[in-house]
Amino acid sequence: MIITLIDYGMGNHLSVRNALKRLGYDSSVSQDPAVIKSSDLIILPGVGSFRRAMENLNRLGLSEVIRLAATENGTPTLGICLGMQLLGSESTEDGVCEGLRLIENKITKLDGSSDIRIPHVGFNNVYWETNNDLTVDINQNSDFYFTHSYAMKDDDKTADYIYCDYGMPFVAGFRKENVFGVQFHPEKSQKNGLKLLKNFLEIKRA
Amino acid sequence: MLKKRLIFTLLYKNGSFLLSRNFRLQKVGNIQWLFKNYHFETISDAIDELIVLNLDDDENKIPEFLQILEEIVGHCMIPVAAGGQIRNMQTASALLAHGADKLVVNTACFEQPEFIRELVSCYGSQCIVASIDWTYQDHPQVFSHSATQEQGLLNDHLQHLAKLEVGEIYLNAIHRDGTGQGYDFDVLHTIPENWKIPIIFAGGAGHSSHLSQALENPLIDAAATANLFNFVGKGLGNARNELLRSGAPLAKFNN
Numbered sequence: 001m002i003i004t005l006i007d008y009g010m011g012n013h014l015s016v017r018n019a020l021k022r023l024g025y026d027s028s029v030s031q032d033p034a035v036i037k038s039s040d041l042i043i044l045p046g047v048g049s050f051r052r053a054m055e056n057l058n059r060l061g062l063s064e065v066i067r068l069a070a071t072e073n074g075t076p077t078l079g080i081c082l083g084m085q086l087l088g089s090e091s092t093e094d095g096v097c098e099g100l101r102l103i104e105n106k107i108t109k110l111d112g113s114s115d116i117r118i119p120h121v122g123f124n125n126v127y128w129e130t131n132n133d134l135t136v137d138i139n140q141n142s143d144f145y146f147t148h149s150y151a152m153k154d155d156d157k158t159a160d161y162i163y164c165d166y167g168m169p170f171v172a173g174f175r176k177e178n179v180f181g182v183q184f185h186p187e188k189s190q191k192n193g194l195k196l197l198k199n200f201l202e203i204k205r206a
Numbered sequence: 207m208l209k210k211r212l213i214f215t216l217l218y219k220n221g222s223f224l225l226s227r228n229f230r231l232q233k234v235g236n237i238q239w240l241f242k243n244y245h246f247e248t249i250s251d252a253i254d255e256l257i258v259l260n261l262d263d264d265e266n267k268i269p270e271f272l273q274i275l276e277e278i279v280g281h282c283m284i285p286v287a288a289g290g291q292i293r294n295m296q297t298a299s300a301l302l303a304h305g306a307d308k309l310v311v312n313t314a315c316f317e318q319p320e321f322i323r324e325l326v327s328c329y330g331s332q333c334i335v336a337s338i339d340w341t342y343q344d345h346p347q348v349f350s351h352s353a354t355q356e357q358g359l360l361n362d363h364l365q366h367l368a369k370l371e372v373g374e375i376y377l378n379a380i381h382r383d384g385t386g387q388g389y390d391f392d393v394l395h396t397i398p399e400n401w402k403i404p405i406i407f408a409g410g411a412g413h414s415s416h417l418s419q420a421l422e423n424p425l426i427d428a429a430a431t432a433n434l435f436n437f438v439g440k441g442l443g444n445a446r447n448e449l450l451r452s453g454a455p456l457a458k459f460n461n
Binding site: 012015019022047048049082112117118119122123124143147148149165166187188191192193194 | 210211251280286327332333401403428
């Protein structure tokens, strides 16, 4: 199985690859459209600013490659942290910036008007209304590791969601057909994180 | 509910991990020692985050530290913050490429505020941890360059860091560092009203009761210890279980 982590200059690939290795899977890091197109699974990691990430993806011609792989090829695609936000429609970070639009969800800053601290850093529990392929064998209210200041809304009502509460409920994870995202870091979330990554690896191509 | 965090800090210089007591350093062992004799993986299963600091001010030693960092990251599945000697984007991006999730900055916050802004704009606030070494003169004062140069009032520095939009504060008490006598909670009076940035409390933890005191405090988001021997072997795991039993708001890894 070919697992490709998209390299656009803004992600911690090493930790994700280490986690995949623990689960017995090899992966590679690439920005080559041909490699991405022929992958069985795509992972889009990411740390940093939304605008800078989209600029990099567009400059490298990868936005279209990822969109086509996910829509026309039906390749299961997982965005992690900023990578998940990039799959959305737009973010208000550094002025409004358009995302990959694989799901029509907006990204806005967490609401810091209450007494919560921002960024949202640390383990927080997640919950869901309907089970989906990512939540197999994971208990409701399991803790996952988050570190972010912006969060995704659940505007698209056709997707399956995992939620977390921090000042407001926000999207901690989603599945829309073969497109998946998690705001938390499964590769940094001890055993529950490994279970979730395993669930993604076992998803069958549409 | 967002859980509080237990953090372990590893200090590294010249091929060795170190014990620090009031910033005087003592060599303990190399990376093989860390994994084989110290059973580091047992410890990493009991903590929420790891911080690895390079205390060598020789720039030529950065590549060696990068290798150490990568090896450590390969042995644990938790977030790792790395720092020490981060003065330019090249070092910052190299640390991230070698597995760091966050960057810890200290002296650069005083000398290179523009560089800190660039780090925040490139990697996001959540990636930047500002470490502060403080102790009392008349009031809590901050020090740079491994606690050797006085830099003014802690309160002023906190306001400065908030303006730079760093993501977290690592607040280390020089006079408690490595003593195991417990944290200095008086400093919390210095934290400005309506403070929004998460605070990691460091300096003085020697016992699980010290950790629980810190975790119970609403102003503290995470409790850190850099003492390699106060929580040796299963010490941190036991401390974590004890804390969970007493109702401390920590994540359950085996839910």
